[in-house]
Amino acid sequence: xxxxxxxxxxxxxxxxxxxxxxxxxxxxxxxxxxxxxxxxxxxxxxxxxxxxxxxxxxxxxxxxxxxxxxxxxxxxxxxxxxxxxxxxxxxxxxxxxxxxxxxxxxxxxxxxxxxxxxxxxxxxxxxxxxxxxxxxxxxxxxxxxxxxxxxxxxxxxxxxxxxxxxxxxxxxxxxxxxxxxxxxxxxxxxxxxxxxxxxxxxxxxxxxxxxxxxxxxxxxxxxxxxxxxxxxxxxxxxxxxxxxxxxxxxxxxxxxxxxxxxxxxxxxxxxxxxxxxxxxxxxxxxx
Numbered sequence: 001x002x003x004x005x006x007x008x009x010x011x012x013x014x015x016x017x018x019x020x021x022x023x024x025x026x027x028x029x030x031x032x033x034x035x036x037x038x039x040x041x042x043x044x045x046x047x048x049x050x051x052x053x054x055x056x057x058x059x060x061x062x063x064x065x066x067x068x069x070x071x072x073x074x075x076x077x078x079x080x081x082x083x084x085x086x087x088x089x090x091x092x093x094x095x096x097x098x099x100x101x102x103x104x105x106x107x108x109x110x111x112x113x114x115x116x117x118x119x120x121x122x123x124x125x126x127x128x129x130x131x132x133x134x135x136x137x138x139x140x141x142x143x144x145x146x147x148x149x150x151x152x153x154x155x156x157x158x159x160x161x162x163x164x165x166x167x168x169x170x171x172x173x174x175x176x177x178x179x180x181x182x183x184x185x186x187x188x189x190x191x192x193x194x195x196x197x198x199x200x201x202x203x204x205x206x207x208x209x210x211x212x213x214x215x216x217x218x219x220x221x222x223x224x225x226x227x228x229x230x231x232x233x234x235x236x237x238x239x240x241x242x243x244x245x246x247x248x249x250x251x252x253x254x255x256x257x258x259x260x261x262x263x264x265x266x267x268x269x270x271x272x273x274x275x276x277x278x279x280x281x282x283x284x285x286x287x
Contacts, residue, residue, distance in 0.1 A: 030054040034061065042067055050075075059104075060084040071096035083107050083127070095119040106130050106158065124153050129160035129181065152176065160184045160204075172196035183207050183227070195219040206230050206250070213251075218242025229253050229273065241265040252276050261285040 029049040039061040046056060050073050063085040067073075071093040074080060079102040080094075087108040094100075095116035103120070104127040111132070156179045164185040171177075171193045179202040180194075187208040194200070195216045202225040210231040217226070218239035225248045233254040240246075241262035248271040249263075256277040263272070264285025272286075 028052045031057075033057045036060045039063055041065070042070070047073055055079070058082050058085065062086050064088065066091050066094075068093050070094070078102065080104070090114055090117070092116055098122065101125065103127070122153070124176075125156040126154065127156075127158040128162070129158045131162060155179065157181070167191040167193050169193050175199060178202065180204070190214055190217065192216070198222065201225065201245075203227070211235075213237060213240065215239030215242075221245060224248065226250065236260055236263070238262045244268070247271065249273070259283050259286075 030052055032046055032049065032053060032055070034043065034046075035057050036059075039058070041063060042058065046053070047069075053073065054076070056074065056077075059081055060083070063082070064087065066082070066087065068091050070091060074097060076099055077097055078099055080097065080100060081102070081104045083104045084107040087105065088111050090105070090110070090113060092114040094114060095118075097120060099122055100120045101122050102125040103123060104125075106127045106129045109132055110128070152173055153176055154174055155176055157174075157177060158181045160181050161184040164182065165187060167182075169192075174197060176199060177197050178199055180197070180200060181204040183204045184207040187205060187210060189210060189212070190205070194203070198220070199222055200220050201222050203220070203223060204227045206227045207230045208228075210228060210233050213228060213233055213236045215237035216239075217223075217237070218241060220243055222245055223243045224245055226243070226246060227248075227250040229250045229252040231254050233251065233256060236251070236256065236259060238260045239262070240260065243266065245268055246266050247268050249266070249269060250271075250273045252273045253276040256274065256279055258279065259274065259282065261283045262285070263269070264283060274282075
């Protein structure tokens, strides 16, 4: 029986990944892949490799709880990918992962975050999409992360399918945020705080309840990608022309009857999707 697995994604990196039947304690093992193994808990044998282990993949299992000593195993980890499990909380020991840069807890049942997660000051990517309504109100949850200037180095924030309706004003402190995914939530209007996140390059707000794409969007000069498809948008403001760096604009599946001529001023635009609307004519400025 072969005791080595290599997933398609990691095959590109050319690394052999021991599976859970591997028992060579004397071997130098830096990567362990337990993805799609039907596990209900983190295998105890992984701690045999705690001195050399650099990456541990536990995605797509049924793990309900992470061991309190997970920081011993992942002390030098830069990424902790544990999506698609049954976690309802994170151990407080996660605060000991001072080098942690990426945290993927999507597709779990996370209901709360330990207060001391704010000690993970190196976090630049948080993927928390597709979790149930948390014990804290979504507004309070976001404020918990970003209030007082915590996690100001964050570059990527994924918050799809979290029943969000608004964002806290404190998010303007995320001066390095480049990608924000708010798709599949309950926004009825564009959050005002977005216009203050000047370095934002990618914004997903698809599958919400927006009725207007306001002029404030034009203040995002660095924006390259904007997805507001599958909303209820009836009007796109003239000031969208302010998004001078915009390359991709997705307006599919809305209620648009017309587009502003100012779209023609978006000189870098290469992709414009307006299918499934009520348009009868396109602006001459589009050419």
